[in-house]
Amino acid sequence: MRSLLTSAWIGLAVAAFAGPTAADTYPSRPIRLVMPFGPGSASDTIARIVAEKLSAQLGQRVLVENKAGAGGNIGTDAVAKSEPDGYTLVFAAPGPFVINRTLDTLPYDPERDFEFISLVAQLVNVLVVNPTKIPVANVQEFIAFVKARPGQIGYASVGRGSSQHLAGAYFDVVAGTRMVHVPYRSGSQIAVDLVSGDVPASFQLIPNVVGQLAAGQLKALAVTTKKRSRSLPDVPTMEEAGVANYESYGWFGLAVPKGTPAAIIERLQRETAAAVADPAVQARLVEIGTEPGSSTSDEFKAFVSAEIIKWRDIIGKAAIKSE
Incomplete structure (x- = not known):
């Protein structure tokens, strides 16, 4: 019994005076x-x-x-x-x-x-269009334009399952439109093709098109969040543009x-x-x-x-x- 007690006290002493744990010293390397x-x-x-x-x-x-x-x-x-x-x-x-x-x-x-x-x-998605290929002033005009051309209007994204892809697919469900998904490998190539009109629309992430919007090469119709973006304060939300129950x-x-x-x-x-x-x-x-x-x-x-x-x-x- 004395031996067991001695061992126990030694264990407690070691624990009491042991160095700091990994969490205490974290991080100790990159x-x-x-x-x-x-x-x-x-x-x-x-x-x-x-x-x-x-x-x-x-x-x-x-x-x-x-x-x-x-x-x-x-x-x-x-x-x-x-x-x-x-x-x-x-x-x-x-x-x-x-x-x-x-x-x-x-x-x-x-x-x-x-x-x-x-x-x-x-990261906010923004519905952008080539103003020459899709000459509309707002989201409601965009919906009417697409509905008049079912299955003909393409929207670009960086690939299946991306927020850009799903924002467009979700928009089709809520607005009753039927667009065509055009997947790309590169966001930079999307911006080039949007400006040229090779693909007329996209639910792009703002950083990918902010330069083209500032230059007037693309037109922003609405952001896909419930609140306006601080980066594009003059662009309405989808709800403000008349599309309810939509957020992406x-x-x-x-x-x-x-x-x-x-x-x-x-x-x-x-x-x-x-x-x-x-x-x-x-x-x-x-x-x-x-x-x-x-x-x-x-x-x-x-x-x-x-x-x-x-x-x-x-x-x-x-x-x-x-x-």
Whole structure:
């Protein structure tokens, strides 16, 4: 008994005087933020702005690593299978976390295999048209123009399941129109073809067309969110333009593999919220057409679950098929 008590006291003493835990010293080396899309995209730009601020706050570099492919699934899956130690994060987006769950058979489960840190930004879609090819002044005229040409008006997106694709498909459902989806590999090529008129319309992300809008080469008819965008304050919302029960937008946030220590998740959530709230960061994000904003981990998780249900229903109604 005396030996057991002695051992117990030694164990308690060791625990009391042991060095700090991994969470206490986190981060002690650079952090990898996996961007599941290619460089130069709007999402990539947002990730790098946030990573730069987090690096300054955490005292360790947050390195953005592009790992594109399969609509974001490849990079996201790589993070799901990474060590849950807080040193590998993923830049979460609707495609690999919400849309692809309905359209594809995923090698990971977005809700089961990740811990959610925080949302960081909302990316507004804006209905833009080539003013020569589609000479309309507002959304109601656009609807009438498309209805008079069923199956003839194409709208461009960066691919099946993207927020641009689904914004158009959802619009067809709500407005009773029938457009043709024209998928592209590159957002920059979409902008070129919109200006030339090769494709006459798109539900584009604001950063991808802000220059063309400023130059008068494209016309913005409405944004797809409930509130007007700070980047395009004179452009009405779809509801203001007469289209009720319609909202579609891109969003981004940070997530880590399931099993990451709670203390590390809490630290990352606090630091992310502080980074997004920084006035300089907010100004940079708004300048490129983004609506910055953070959330708690639980709020982000609940948001993703609700988005999965919402878009599964819309995809079914729009008869978007898996490939």
